[in-house]
Amino acid sequence: MPGHRTRIRNCGRIALLAALLAACQPGEDAEPTASAVARRLPVVFTVSYPLAWMADRIGGEAIEVVFPAPDDVDPAHWQPTPETILNYQGADLVLLNGAGYAAWVQFAALSPGKLVDTSRGLSARLIPAGEATHSHGPGGAHDHRNVASHTWLDPIFAAAQAKAIASALEVHVPNAPAGLERLQADLAHLDARLAAVFRGWSDAGVLYSHPVYQYLDARYGLAGWSVSWEPDEHPSDAEWQRLAERLRNQRASVMLWEGEPSPATTAKLRELGITPVVFETGAWTPAQGDYLTLMQQNIERLTEARIDGGNEHHP
Amino acid sequence: MTDILYLAWRYLLFNRWKTAVLITAITVTMFLPLALELVLERSTERLRARAAATPLLLGAPGSPLELVLSSLYFNGEVPATLSYGTVQAIGDTGLATAIPLQIGSRVGGKPVVGTSPDYFSFRELTVARGRPIALPGEALLGAAAARTLEVSPGESVVTESETVFDVTGSYPLKLHVVGVLNANGTPDDEAVFVDVRTAWIIDGIGHGHEDLSRPEAAANVLQRDGENIVANAAVIQYREITSTNLRDFHFHGDISDFPLDAIIAVPADDKSGVLLEGRYQAPTTSVQAIRPVVVMDELLATVFTVRQYVLAAVGLVGVATFATIALVFVLSARLRRGEIDTMKRIGAAPGRIGAMLGAEIALVLATSVVFAGTLTWFATLWGESLLHWMLSAGA
Incomplete structure (x- = not known):
């Protein structure tokens, strides 16, 4: 599977790139040979797994795709070490999700010519x-407008991002259009x-555990609403109280989670007539399979929940 | 032979003031054209080499010479800036790699050059100690700058305040030195390199302070109106970028509008260079694209013309000086007629007397040559810096 291949290659590629960078240190006789240069594949770094998966699908064996975020950190809030940023500097292309995703990029020393903002157009x-707006000093008010960042949850948006990736890869990948078409x-x-x-x-009412499903919501007209609960944390009494208050005005029969909520949370949600369903966003590299298999599993869980939800709440 | 040299030496020593004046006159007459020629040749070679190695330079409309001197030699300032959006626009054309340059502040008199990682590969600059820049607030020093500032990787430097009389302006920023470059004999040796975002933070375009939306910042908030928060003057802006406060730094406005002093464009090939240059030739465009080597050739042509006049003048002065010195020796020989007659009477052959007078002249000339050579050597060491200073002062 392409995505699985990407994941397997990550560590090896980082080591290879680190070795190349180390070899370029001054004072060492590290001039690469012509044949080694000829063999070197274009290296593409990404800031999210979906971008890595799409780049791998388009570029195939003609490129090396690297997504170096560790598995235990949310890539959206990850802060790479200086050494990792130096690895990004060594890439031929750096694919950005745009939409404010992976904010560390705006403060990393990266070559502007290598950055590809796949949401730019x-x-x-x-x-x-x-x-948010704040003001201090003589400069007046400063706006900090935010946009939702998990764009790939709208497959049509993701397809447009894939087109931007293919355009950027055109120089390096001769058959990029064919890979793009299949993707x-x-x-x-x-x-x-x-x-x-x-x-x-939309009639049943959809609740999101975290405000990351905006593009999914907009694409399929779900008209859902969101809280900010973590799967591995049991909500406090105050949070349950706030939820109960909101349920008086807003309907919710299904709640989408990024990960499996605790049994206690699941039980309490069911008491409120809400069926929790895990819908993984794909921000992390999946342990098995790729983005499509991940979405397939999401669809299966949704289908199952729909049946359960229909029986329980919509006879 | 030794006795002739000894007599000549004793004569010159006895008439030490006359000898000193003669040696000074001859030294200066030889030194001036020699030093001028050597310094100009070496300096122009290096100046032209750096210009020739920079295919295209983009800046705001104005003096091309000021743009070149500021961007390539870090001397002087550009009168106007262009926007960072031009970097993105060049990237979109696919014709060239655009390298931003923002040269504003100074550290211990050394220019702080904000740029991107492409600059180092373009100038073939390699890291001698430490590592390249990865994050804002980090600095990579040229070899001479590190030596002058006496800092090494792991230490820090502070930018000079540009706003001594503006209490509301930007403040000095502490920069963490992460590396030192190998010397390459160019103005890069004297520079303090930072990421272009760091340069903007130094300029006050970006800044960092505590998150005003958090409850613990309440003491510094004058007013909250929905999403709008008005802070009071007690909000302290961070003067150092660290791993803990990095996320609290932010820029205001669209990054495309942020200022740059210049952009180095490295075209993929000659055709791309011509095409890119053509895009910025229209009189209505707000960006000028220049070929630095053309600008420097024009400047150096003027310098060479001036040099011809100066050399001609120095040549005339030299002829006059040597004529005067010849006259001094002739008149001196006449004044010494009694001394020469005495030498003849005590048995000195006419040939030996002539040899002694010749040895006196030879000693004066030899000493002058040694002095002129030494001075010329010193001039080649310091002359380039002097020429850079003169060029920047005249720009």
Whole structure:
């Protein structure tokens, strides 16, 4: 599987790149031979797993794709070490998700010519996610507008990002258009399946455990609403109280989680008439399979929950 | 032979003031054209080499010479800036790699050059100690700058305040030295390199302070109105970027509008260079694209013309000086007629007397040559810096 291959290659590639960088240190006789240069594949670093998966699908064996974020850190809030940033500097291309995802990029010393913002031409489709203004000194008020960042949860948005990746890879990958075509077909198929499984869900009421599903919500017209609960933390009494208050005005029969909630949380949600369903965003490199298999598993869980939810709450 | 040299030496020593004046006059007459020629040749070679190694330079409309001197030699300032959006625009064309340059502040008199990692590969600069820049607040020093500032990787330097009389302006920023470059005999040796974002933070375009939306910042908040928070003057802006406060730094506005002094464009090939240059030739464009080597050739042509006049003038002065010195020796020989007659009477052959007078002249000339050579050597050491200073002062 392409995604699985990407994951396996990560550590080896980082080591290879580190070795190349180390070899370039001054004072050492480290001039690469012509044949070694000829053999070297273009190296593409990404800031998220979905980008790595898409780049790998498009570039295939013609490129090396590296997504170095550790498995135990949310890539959206990850802060790479200086050494990791130096590895990014050594890449031929750095694929950015845009939409404010992986904010560390705006403070890393990276070559602007290597950065590819895959959401750059899609600003009209970005979803606002609150804004803050502060003022101090003579400069007046400063706006800090935010947009939702998990763009790939809308497969059609992801397909547009894939097109941007293919354009950037064109120089390095001769058959990029063919890889893009296959990828876009898969994403269109995924979109159709998600559309089918989500049909009618807006009436049932959808609640999100975290404000990361905006693009999924917008794409399938779910009209859901969100709290900020972590799967591995049991919500406090105050949080349950706030939820109960909101449920008086807003309907929710299904709650999407990034990970499996605790049994206690699950039980209490069911008491409130809410079925928890794990819908993994794919921000992390999956332990097995790739982005498509991850989404397939999400669809299966949604289908199952829909049946359960229908029986329990919508007879 | 030794006795002739001894007599000549004793004569010159006895008439030490006359000898000193003669040696000074001859030394200066030889030194001036020699030093001028050597210093100009070496300096122009290096100046031109750096310009020739920079294919295209983009800046705001204005004096191309000021743009070149500021961006390539870090001398002087550019009168106007262009926007960072131009870097993105060049990247979009696919014709060239755009390297941003923002040269504003100074550290201990050394220029702080904000740029991107591409600059180091483009100039073939290698790290001697430490590592390249990865994060804001980090600095990579040129070899001479590190020597002058007496800092090594792991230590820090502080930028000079540009706003002594502006209490509301930006403040000095503490920079962490992460590496020192190998010397390459160019103005890069004298520079303090930072990421372009660090340069903007130094300029006050970006800054860091505590998160005003958090409850613990309440003491520094004057007013909260929905999403708008008005802070009071007690909000302290961070003067150092660390791993713990990095996330509290932010920029205001669109990064595309942020200022740059110049952009070095490295075209993929000659054709791309011509195409890119053509895009910025329209009189209505707000960006000028120049070929630094052309600008430097024009400057050096002027310098060479001036040099010809100066050399001609020095040559005339030299001829006059040597004529005067010849006259001094002739008149001196006449004044010494009594001394010469005495030498003849005590048995000195006319040939030996002539040899003694010749030895006196030879000693004066030899000493002058040694002095002129030494001075010329010193001039080649310091002359380039002097020429850079003169060029920047005249720009």
